Amino acid sequence: MKTRAFVQLAAGLLVAAAARPASADQVVIAGQYPLSGPMASYSGPFLREGTEIAMKRIDETQMLGKDRTLKVVMEDNAGDRNQAISLMNRFATSDNATAVLGVYGSYLSLPTAPVANELKVPFLAIAASPAIVQAGPWSFILIEQPDSSMKIEAQFAAERLKVRSAAMVFDRANDASVRLKDAFAKYFKERGGAIVSEDGISAQDTNFAPIATKIASEKIDLLFLESVPSVAANFLVQVRQAGLDPSVKLMASGQVSSPVFRDIAGAAAEGIYYAADYVADMPAAENRYFVDAYRKRNNNKDPDQNAAWAYTGMLLLAHAIHDAGPGADRAKVRDALAKLKDVDTPLGAGKFSYDQERMPVFDLVMLQVVNGAQQLVK
Amino acid sequence: MLAQQLINGVVVGAVYALFSLGLTLVFGMHRILNLAHGAVFMWGAFIGYFAVTLGRLPLWAAFIAAVLGAGFVSVALELCVFRPLRRHQGDEFGTIVASIGANLILMDLAQQATNAQTLRFPFGIFPILFFNFLGMRVSLQQVVILAAVAIIVVGLLLFLFRTSLGSEARAVAVNEQTAMLLGVNPGLVYLTSFFIAGMLAGAAGVILGIAFNSVSYVMGEAVMLQAFVVIVLGGLGSVVGAVLSGILIGMIQTLTTAYISTELSDAVVFGLLFIVLLVRPSGFFAGVHTEHRVA
Numbered sequence: 001m002k003t004r005a006f007v008q009l010a011a012g013l014l015v016a017a018a019a020r021p022a023s024a025d026q027v028v029i030a031g032q033y034p035l036s037g038p039m040a041s042y043s044g045p046f047l048r049e050g051t052e053i054a055m056k057r058i059d060e061t062q063m064l065g066k067d068r069t070l071k072v073v074m075e076d077n078a079g080d081r082n083q084a085i086s087l088m089n090r091f092a093t094s095d096n097a098t099a100v101l102g103v104y105g106s107y108l109s110l111p112t113a114p115v116a117n118e119l120k121v122p123f124l125a126i127a128a129s130p131a132i133v134q135a136g137p138w139s140f141i142l143i144e145q146p147d148s149s150m151k152i153e154a155q156f157a158a159e160r161l162k163v164r165s166a167a168m169v170f171d172r173a174n175d176a177s178v179r180l181k182d183a184f185a186k187y188f189k190e191r192g193g194a195i196v197s198e199d200g201i202s203a204q205d206t207n208f209a210p211i212a213t214k215i216a217s218e219k220i221d222l223l224f225l226e227s228v229p230s231v232a233a234n235f236l237v238q239v240r241q242a243g244l245d246p247s248v249k250l251m252a253s254g255q256v257s258s259p260v261f262r263d264i265a266g267a268a269a270e271g272i273y274y275a276a277d278y279v280a281d282m283p284a285a286e287n288r289y290f291v292d293a294y295r296k297r298n299n300n301k302d303p304d305q306n307a308a309w310a311y312t313g314m315l316l317l318a319h320a321i322h323d324a325g326p327g328a329d330r331a332k333v334r335d336a337l338a339k340l341k342d343v344d345t346p347l348g349a350g351k352f353s354y355d356q357e358r359m360p361v362f363d364l365v366m367l368q369v370v371n372g373a374q375q376l377v378k
Numbered sequence: 379m380l381a382q383q384l385i386n387g388v389v390v391g392a393v394y395a396l397f398s399l400g401l402t403l404v405f406g407m408h409r410i411l412n413l414a415h416g417a418v419f420m421w422g423a424f425i426g427y428f429a430v431t432l433g434r435l436p437l438w439a440a441f442i443a444a445v446l447g448a449g450f451v452s453v454a455l456e457l458c459v460f461r462p463l464r465r466h467q468g469d470e471f472g473t474i475v476a477s478i479g480a481n482l483i484l485m486d487l488a489q490q491a492t493n494a495q496t497l498r499f500p501f502g503i504f505p506i507l508f509f510n511f512l513g514m515r516v517s518l519q520q521v522v523i524l525a526a527v528a529i530i531v532v533g534l535l536l537f538l539f540r541t542s543l544g545s546e547a548r549a550v551a552v553n554e555q556t557a558m559l560l561g562v563n564p565g566l567v568y569l570t571s572f573f574i575a576g577m578l579a580g581a582a583g584v585i586l587g588i589a590f591n592s593v594s595y596v597m598g599e600a601v602m603l604q605a606f607v608v609i610v611l612g613g614l615g616s617v618v619g620a621v622l623s624g625i626l627i628g629m630i631q632t633l634t635t636a637y638i639s640t641e642l643s644d645a646v647v648f649g650l651l652f653i654v655l656l657v658r659p660s661g662f663f664a665g666v667h668t669e670h671r672v673a
Contacts, residue, residue, distance in 0.1 A: 038596055040494035172641060200640050204600060206590035209386040210635035217379045230496050234591050241506070243515050264591070266501050 030073045030091035031102045037079035050310030053293045063318040084108045092119035101313040107177040113139040122334040128176045146183040149275045154187030163221035170226040172200025212242035225252040233264035240268045258304035277366045278308040284350025312345040389520045391628020392527040395621045396607040406615025407551040413477040417596025422448030423587035424578025448580025449573040456572040470479035488595035495585030496594040501638035607651045613661030
């Protein structure tokens with residue numbers, strides 16, 4: 001009988017503990033990333049790292065305000081759209097998240113944004129597609145518009161590099177990649193350039209020999225690449241092996257600022273230009289803290305763009321929660337997020353704002369790989 | 379450029395053929411559709427990679443380690459998955475489902491071991507050397523791949539048709555009970571055929587891992603899809619059919635990508651599969667090389 005009474009008591013305590021609401025001063029931010037699956041190799045672990053460093057930063061500086069603590073629920077969406085949608089539902093309904101960060105990329109974020117809007121939970125997508133913002137007032141994006149970065153790159157290609165004909169390779173399954181490619185082509189043509197060929201590849205591809213051989217045989221001044229870092233690097237290695245003329249200039253979207261790209265491409269990456277929203281060398285104070293913290297946790301390795309995005313996303317949400325005030329509901333956090341101005345972050349030149357359309361605004365930097373390292377182009 | 383693309387296609391097709399041979403061998407002999415074959419291929423590539431990077435072995439030694447290692451992974455599948463199912467009179471459907479489960483376990487293990495990262499063999503592991511002739515640019519790597527695949531296929535044919543163990547294997551493939559009455563040990567034949575299939579997959583894994591500069595835990599999935607087309611086109615159980623259709627698929631895929639559209643390369647290959655299933659369900663090469671079928 002005693003045993004039975006003990007078990008009943010223990011079960012009662014457990015039920016009571018589980019039913020207890022989250023502490024009033026504890027704020028929940030939920031994050032979901034591709035920690036497994038085909039996208040994980042270049043994104044998930046870096047995003048998690050950025051998130052964890054941001055959690056420490058937010059706690060240390062009491063960024064949410066005095067007596068308010070942060071709880072982060074982080075889950076793996078495996079790069080799967082259905083899983084991303086299920087997690088968004090769970091975060092909003094079961095985990096009582098104040099805001100959601102992540103999903104990663106337009107491919108996953110586009111179908112998830114309408115769910116966040118339906119559930120009325122602020123969703124900060126680590127993605128660039130404006131369609132995510134157009135899904136409703138609850139969704140935001142963290143990455144600069146294709147137009148901004150591609151305008152800078154096309155102008156640089158036509159006016160500084162003085163190239164006139166280009167071949168383009170892009171990720172055909174990625175909405176943002178197609179937009180980037182189209183934007184570059186538009187601005188390049190406006191400046192007198194000609195697009196000789198456009199070839200779509202997939203992030204799951206590894207055999208690029210057919211396209212590489214074709215491009216190596218074309219008369220071009222510039223090869224423009226838009227894909228995730230590991231795939232862009234692998235393509236570059238194969239196009240060099242296929243005999244690409246060494247005088248052909250190389251240009252890519254900012255994704256290749258990741259160290260993963262330079263690790264994989266090695267000498268093949270030499271000389272490539274790109275406009276990026278993140279470079280570890282930038283002197284902004286928030287970036288110095290982030291880089292130091294990242295290096296301490298990662299054998300002195302520099303963070304990549306993904307880690308910086310996740311870190312920035314967490315800081316932005318923390319600032320919005322702070323600005324919304326104690327006990328603020330999701331609507332107030334959403335409104336505060338939309339009003340953020342000149343927040344110190346590691347991205348670009350160091351200041352981040354949202355404009356009236358809830359689009360991110362910060363300065364990009366032009367970089368080039370020289371002797372295996374990325375350098376700012378003056 | 380056409381000749382150059384044809385060479386690209388033959389090289390990639392030869393590796394598809396190598397991979398598919400293991401699949402068609404096990405199916406032809408034992409009627410087991412081993413859907414974990416792609417995971418064995420992937421583990422072959424990983425063993426080769428770790429032998430080079432952690433074991434500091436030269437490439438030739440790492441290749442042998444990978445081939446043998448993948449052979450043992452395949453044998454482990456036979457011992458832990460397929461043999462217990464046979465003992466319990468498992469049907470074909472159960473065997474397929476079990477192999478899917480084994481595939482997922484092997485992939486999960488690789489994912490954990492690599493933190494889901496795509497790995498690369500070190501630069502310079504294979505000499506970067508090109509030969510220019512008749513306007514084409516052929517790499518030493520491509521030449522070695524074709525030579526290696528040719529040697530392995532000839533070795534497999536010699537084993538199957540010129541050795542007593544090969545004869546026993548084919549006897550088990552025709553009728554296991556009769557073979558047992560003749561003194562053949564079917565258990566040994568199963569182990570042998572799985573070991574050979576694993577070795578073929580392991581060899582293909584290392585070759586593709588180096589040629590495409592990519593080793594990841596998902597690398598077996600795409601190759602498995604191509605292998606289905608290869609073995610259906612070549613005729614299930616046909617060694618020569620697998621080789622010829624592997625090369626054919628490689629060329630079709632390459633030419634479609636280069637001259638039509640990258641988006642359509644898989645559609646063209648699988649469209650061809652559909653047509654073959656309609657007009658010649660036993661495969662293009664099923665009747666032509668019956669002497670080179672294992673069953």
